Amino acid sequence: MPAAKSPDPARRSERSRRAILAAARELVSEVGYAKVSIEAIAARAGVGKQTIYRWWPSRGAVIFDSFLALSEGAEGMALPDTGDLAADLKLVMRATAAEFADPAFEAPIRALNAEIINDPELARQYHEKLAAPVDEAKRERLRSAQRAGQLPPDIDLDLFLEFLYGPFYQRWLTRGGPLTPEYADSLVDLTLRAFRA
Amino acid sequence: MPAAKSPDPARRSERSRRAILAAARELVSEVGYAKVSIEAIAARAGVGKQTIYRWWPSRGAVIFDSFLALSEGAEGMALPDTGDLAADLKLVMRATAAEFADPAFEAPIRALNAEIINDPELARQYHEKLAAPVDEAKRERLRSAQRAGQLPPDIDLDLFLEFLYGPFYQRWLTRGGPLTPEYADSLVDLTLRAFRA
Amino acid sequence: MPAAKSPDPARRSERSRRAILAAARELVSEVGYAKVSIEAIAARAGVGKQTIYRWWPSRGAVIFDSFLALSEGAEGMALPDTGDLAADLKLVMRATAAEFADPAFEAPIRALNAEIINDPELARQYHEKLAAPVDEAKRERLRSAQRAGQLPPDIDLDLFLEFLYGPFYQRWLTRGGPLTPEYADSLVDLTLRAFRA
Amino acid sequence: MPAAKSPDPARRSERSRRAILAAARELVSEVGYAKVSIEAIAARAGVGKQTIYRWWPSRGAVIFDSFLALSEGAEGMALPDTGDLAADLKLVMRATAAEFADPAFEAPIRALNAEIINDPELARQYHEKLAAPVDEAKRERLRSAQRAGQLPPDIDLDLFLEFLYGPFYQRWLTRGGPLTPEYADSLVDLTLRAFRA
DNA sequence: ATATAACCGAGACGGTACGTCCAGTCTTTGA
DNA sequence: TCAAAGACTGGACGTACCGTCTCGGTTATAT
Structure with a gap:
């Protein structure tokens, strides 16, 4: 039917x-x-x-799909897990900051974000196809930290990630300031403090 | 010359x-x-x-200017200051959340943000003309809290605001979830916890 | 083979x-x-x-065929034969003039003619399938007139028909003037005078 | 106004x-x-x-105009006038027949006619801009013949021209037969006979 | 009796052109 | 002497059809 x-x-x-x-x-x-x-x-x-x-x-949809096609197969990604949550997250955030500072990488991502803002369907696809697998990998690292007693077991992991990435995302999108390694570290420290028991 | x-x-x-x-x-x-x-x-x-x-x-510049013209005269704004920082911030965040949920308000703001993302000059003007006065009002409220001993005196107020609004901004822009009053409260509580001594 | x-x-x-x-x-x-x-x-x-x-x-061929299909079975047509050639021809010409003035009839016939002009194969088919039977009926009426001594026996009947219909066709196609009953009569009178002994 | x-x-x-x-x-x-x-x-x-x-x-209008532009300045044309109407007309008709048999000339004229058939406005322009001056030259030759006593003074000159050119036009457009010099002569002879006193 | 070939409806394909909108530049004209 | 009005070249839009090309699913002989 x-x-x-x-x-x-x-x-x-x-x-x-x-x-x-x-x-x-x-x-x-x-x-x-x-x-x-x-x-x-x-x-x-x-x-x-x-x-x-x-x-x-x-x-927008065509170009979005062309982005998607690139990241296909990047399924089984995982974040580093040395046992030290703060260190691991700082590593990831510093890498992300570096990536977002690269002009060749930056331009299309900005454009993609601009498109997503105005198109709910594209936003839906973005979350489903691009963000979901990455977010799941991040949540998995946080769960590992919970099992290790480094994070309380009852916190909202998605909210945790929003705190970690929201300031970063806003600063980058609106060019509110530089994405320095120190800034990356601050985000991790503050987020951990907010969610630590 | x-x-x-x-x-x-x-x-x-x-x-x-x-x-x-x-x-x-x-x-x-x-x-x-x-x-x-x-x-x-x-x-x-x-x-x-x-x-x-x-x-x-x-x-973009014409339309941006037409927005600017609207908000002219909104200079001397101030946030509520009852002495209870958490309550005051929650009030503001809840109001902001409600505002952003109004479709008539939402559409042009989304468009404005999309434009800002891709145009550094527009972003600069945005910060200077639109964001600056509002941010200053927010910082003033935080300074008042510092004087009242509700916030450590040495924290980075801009970073504080990024934590408060970043997650909110990201969730709204990417339609990552609903902007409920409870969510607004969470942002305030967590941000305060991150920055409290 | x-x-x-x-x-x-x-x-x-x-x-x-x-x-x-x-x-x-x-x-x-x-x-x-x-x-x-x-x-x-x-x-x-x-x-x-x-x-x-x-x-x-x-x-063009499909549409031409769809016209053909309409006029199938109109084979055994014959022109009126009261014995008075001029009167009979005037009757026919006036009827034709009236027909060509009907917009519902006019449009497709104009289109058909436009197509025929540029497509030799269609022109061939037009003569063979549509014009031939009608022309034969007209020639038959003229032969009857020859037998009755109203027309010289040695004239070129096709040329006669060209004189009768040519001016009419030209005026209609190029919208050179109105197809009045008087005009129809004139064509008959002048053509007869041209071919009479 | x-x-x-x-x-x-x-x-x-x-x-x-x-x-x-x-x-x-x-x-x-x-x-x-x-x-x-x-x-x-x-x-x-x-x-x-x-x-x-x-x-x-x-x-159609553009291309029609491009034809028009060609024939601009061809205003003061005149037909031959040797005093012998029949001979002069035959000369003209034979020349026209030859012209219409030239493929390079034929194709665009056919196309132009096809367009005129379906477009009243184009037909109007055709008569006004292209046909009128030529027709006037022809009428002038006929008036000269009237003054010379070779044609009755009261005949409808436009109708005369329709008889002369109508059969020709029809035969050419529908490819009803060859435009031979003999055919051209016949048209002149028969038309003259039809209109002669 | 069955294969096997052609026809059939359907519709995707690479293309061409349509007629419209708008960008950004250039020109005329009226106040 | 401006600025309105708007014509200009040029590029892209999204649509309509063109004529060709599979795709399965019937027929309808011709083995």
Whole structure:
């Protein structure tokens, strides 16, 4: 009893799908997110525009999918677990800070975030496909810390992560200040203090 | 010996400036931020397109200015100060949460944030013109708490605010969850615990 | 030893053929000749596009066939023969003029003529399938007049018909003037005078 | 008190107008009328598509105008006048027949006629701009014949011309037969007989 | 009686062109 | 002497169809 409103995915050309996502990825890195047009993607992919419009609802969705395709297979990720929660988290946060300071990495991520802000469906997909696996890995590290007695067993792990990343995210997005290693350390220390028994 | 490259502001028509900003504001609320075009603003304001291009560098800048014009005069704001910091902050956070849940308010703010993300100059103006006065009011309340011995005297007030608002901001922007009053309270409690001596 | 390049007509689905021609006819009268697309015909007929492309070489051919199907069975037509050639021809010409003034009739015939102009094959078919039987009926009336001594026995009947209908056709196609009953009469009188002994 | 709905022609770019008409003419002769697209004209002319849409209502109108531009200045034409009407007309008709048999000339004229058939406005312009001057020259020759006593003074000259050209036009458009010199002569002889006293 | 070939509905595909919108620049004109 | 009005080139939009191409699912002979 399928709704069957959208076209039959069985007939979809895998070759075209791949070409489109590859073209989208290339174009984003070549001319920047804002200047990538459906027309350019279609031309680069050797595909009719209709083939894009048939399977994606918007430019944002295509490009988002091209990001997704990149991170596929990154499933079984895990955070370092040396037994020292604070040290491990600082390592991760410092790495993240470094990553976000790299201009080549920064531009598309900013664009992606701008898109997500205005498009609830994209936001949903972002959480489901991109954020969920990463968040689960983080929660797993926190659970390990709980088992080790380094964190109270009854805290809300998602809230913990929001405290850890929220300030970071805000500062980065609004360019409210530099993402220094010391800043990364502060976030970890303060968050731990907030949640420690 | 000024560089004097940009047009002489003295010659600027105040009537046109006002009409443009008013038109921009109206159009944003009528058709949504993303669909407002320079052309439409010019037509609505009864102004030549050139007059817009002469004074603003981008569509984002015009619309941002039209937001600014709204909040002018909101200078001398102050947060409630009953002597109970936690209660006062919770009041403010709950009000903010309610405000951000109002769709009429939400849409343009989301659009503004999306624009800020990708445009450093806009971000700079945002901090300087919009965020600064509000942040100063918040800091003033915290200083009052420090004087009352409710907060250690040596903490970084900006970091405190980042902890208070960062999680909130992230959750709202990415639609990571509902902004309930309880959530608002949690943010206050946890932030206070992180910074309390 | 037939060439047998084209598909075997024996396997052709009569049901589809009829549905296509019916759909074409309906669409022409609904949206006008120029706006009828193969895709629309196929959809309306509940038929795959390929089925149309298999049996007809062009859009014009399909629609032309749908016209043909209408006039099938109009074989044994005959012109009135009261013995008075001029009167009979005037009757016919006036009727034709009235017919061509009817907008419902006019539009598709104009479109058909436009198509014929640019497509020699369609022109051939037009003469063979549509014009021939009608012309033969007209010639028969003229032969009857020859037998009655109202027309010289050696005149070129086709040329006679060209004189009778040529001015009419030109005036109608190029909208060079109104097709009044008096005009119809003039054509008959002048043509008769040109060919009378 | 002008209606002033359409754009002010005073602001029209003469350079663009010329480039568009030239491009249209070139493309018609290069790829044939049917395959000339607005897009191609714009590209060839180095002009935005909007500039074409601003000043012409349809593709047909542009191309028609490009024909018009060709025949501008062909105002003061005159038919031969040796004193022998029949001979002069035969000369003209034979020349016309030869002209219409030339494929290079034929194709665009066919296309033009097809367009005129379906577009009343184009038909109106055709009569006013293209046919009128030529017809006037023909009528002038006939009036000369009337003064010379070779034609009755009270005949309808337009009707005369319809008889002369109608059969010709019909035969050519529908490919009803060859346009031989003998055929041309017959048209002249029969028309003269029809209208002679 | 069954394979096997063609036809069939369906519709995805690479493309071309449509007619519209808007960006950002350039030109004319009226106050 | 401005600035409004708006025409200009150019690029992209999202849509409509083109004609070709599979895809399974019937027929309908031709073994």
